[in-house]
Amino acid sequence: MKRTFPLHIQILVGLILGVVYGAAVSLLVESPVQIQQFTSDWIAPFGQIFVKSLKLIAVPLVLFSLVNGITSLNDISRLGKIGGKTIGMYLLTTVIAVSCGLIMVNIFKPWEAINGETAKEIIHTFSNAADTKISTAIDVNNDGPLQFLVDIVPENIIASSSNNGSMLQVIVFAVLFGVALLAIPKEKTSTVKHFFEGVNDVILKMVDIIMYLAPIGTFALISNVFVQNSTHFSELLAAIGRYSLTVIGALLLVITTSLIFVYVLGKKNPLKFLKSISPAQLLAFSTSSSAATLPITMDCVKNKVGINEEVSSFVLPLGATINMDGTSCYQAVAAVFIANVMQFDLTLVDQLSIVLTATLASIGSAAVPGAGMVMLAIVLGQLKVPMEGIALILGVDRILDMCRTVVNVTGDAMVATVVGSKVDTVASNNP
Numbered sequence: 001m002k003r004t005f006p007l008h009i010q011i012l013v014g015l016i017l018g019v020v021y022g023a024a025v026s027l028l029v030e031s032p033v034q035i036q037q038f039t040s041d042w043i044a045p046f047g048q049i050f051v052k053s054l055k056l057i058a059v060p061l062v063l064f065s066l067v068n069g070i071t072s073l074n075d076i077s078r079l080g081k082i083g084g085k086t087i088g089m090y091l092l093t094t095v096i097a098v099s100c101g102l103i104m105v106n107i108f109k110p111w112e113a114i115n116g117e118t119a120k121e122i123i124h125t126f127s128n129a130a131d132t133k134i135s136t137a138i139d140v141n142n143d144g145p146l147q148f149l150v151d152i153v154p155e156n157i158i159a160s161s162s163n164n165g166s167m168l169q170v171i172v173f174a175v176l177f178g179v180a181l182l183a184i185p186k187e188k189t190s191t192v193k194h195f196f197e198g199v200n201d202v203i204l205k206m207v208d209i210i211m212y213l214a215p216i217g218t219f220a221l222i223s224n225v226f227v228q229n230s231t232h233f234s235e236l237l238a239a240i241g242r243y244s245l246t247v248i249g250a251l252l253l254v255i256t257t258s259l260i261f262v263y264v265l266g267k268k269n270p271l272k273f274l275k276s277i278s279p280a281q282l283l284a285f286s287t288s289s290s291a292a293t294l295p296i297t298m299d300c301v302k303n304k305v306g307i308n309e310e311v312s313s314f315v316l317p318l319g320a321t322i323n324m325d326g327t328s329c330y331q332a333v334a335a336v337f338i339a340n341v342m343q344f345d346l347t348l349v350d351q352l353s354i355v356l357t358a359t360l361a362s363i364g365s366a367a368v369p370g371a372g373m374v375m376l377a378i379v380l381g382q383l384k385v386p387m388e389g390i391a392l393i394l395g396v397d398r399i400l401d402m403c404r405t406v407v408n409v410t411g412d413a414m415v416a417t418v419v420g421s422k423v424d425t426v427a428s429n430n431p
């Protein structure tokens, strides 16, 4: 089946119609309660169906594409090389992203735009919702320093596969499985390899089919976000608009550094790169989930940017789970903003410690809507800033989540492009 319009145009149309619908309700309807009800009863479910179908694919896609990617490397030393480069790039870009956030927040000082009274009012309005995020974060915070290592090792792969939040455990299993497959003589494993290749193709076809829902799903998701936030949104934006603009400015800076990497290390035209991954970016914006966007990110990077499958099917599933440039950048801006509004003076050492905690917190954030904010509580905890401060930014978080997810997905695609070009160069130097 061929599409009449390219996918990114279809998603864009859904997105624009969603914004128009949401803006019309916010601006034209005085008491939007009925429309909010109508939207959540009759429109939002289509968005949920779309996101659920994408999530349905996430675990099998990660499992099968990783095993496929690893076995197509043909030997373990190649896996070590690609894996080392990938993890190195992920850490480097995350540290750069946190630094971009720190630079922007120190230049724009968004806390100066908000007075103590307004801060108290906002905290009061959103404190209930913030409590839930805080208690989740406290659970995480009480763990020992090596708990995250313990957590990524699955004890039961069926149990891990049945939970989208345990993606790292699925990755550990897939890597172990792939490595074991490589270590066994080829004649013995060809049936298993063909099985994994075949299932992987089927899953990619399923993604294709689900994407027919994309325009409607995007419209439903975007219109619902705007309509449900319409009551408080304009006052909130007035109060913490400067904070939101600082986050967006910092995210733009991160995207710019990603494009520089694409040009300098990936040897690709940055504008063409952006065009190639635009369907994934639009989908990331609408779903706020890098995990849900993963199938399309893989499709764009492989078929449009032209990165070979052995790299893209290894780098991207890993990146969707652990590499979050947008999230870490946002956590830096948000932590410094909240600390200052709550009149905590952060020293240079405090700010440097944010680089470490935000990097770790972004690795630990799940690739789903709102996860970055839960982990923000950990960054605040480290700085000894009261976690209630999260209430300050809760109201605008969904919109900023949409923006940071775009940056997360762009960062993953960029690293795949850079690693892909390095691998190609090595391959062509050693025929």
Ligand code: ASP
Binding pocket: 288, 289, 290, 291, 324, 326, 327, 365, 366, 367, 368, 369, 370, 371, 372, 373, 401, 404, 405, 408
């Ligand atoms: N929504 C983000 C993602 O899925 C994570 C976050 O920052 O909340 O990539």
